[in-house]
Amino acid sequence: MTEAETQVKSGAGEMLKEAHKPKLITVTVDGVEKRVPEGTYIVSVFKQLVGVDSSRELDEVVHGEFKPLADNASIEIKQHEKFVSHVRTGSSS
Numbered sequence: 001m002t003e004a005e006t007q008v009k010s011g012a013g014e015m016l017k018e019a020h021k022p023k024l025i026t027v028t029v030d031g032v033e034k035r036v037p038e039g040t041y042i043v044s045v046f047k048q049l050v051g052v053d054s055s056r057e058l059d060e061v062v063h064g065e066f067k068p069l070a071d072n073a074s075i076e077i078k079q080h081e082k083f084v085s086h087v088r089t090g091s092s093s
Helices: 003-020 043-050
Strands: 024-029 032-037 039-042 056-062 065-069 074-077 082-087
Touching: 032 043, 039 043, 043 056, 043 074
Parallel strands: 024 082
Antiparallel strands: 024 032, 039 074, 056 065, 056 082
């Protein structure tokens, strides 16, 4: 194999590696931008990834409305979503 062929093959391999890297998306959590891989997450795992304490609740802000997210629910991260965490609210008896 010539040096030129080796360089082409090496370059193609690098392009293939780039194609398999997950796309990073910027999300906002409590007013702070975070970069995370695009994809589907369990909320509790996503909270850990973006630095939200597990004792806090997480809401997604959709068109100005707060949508509560259960820790065991799935969320899809794909386009600059916004989230707010807050102290859990309990019900009194």
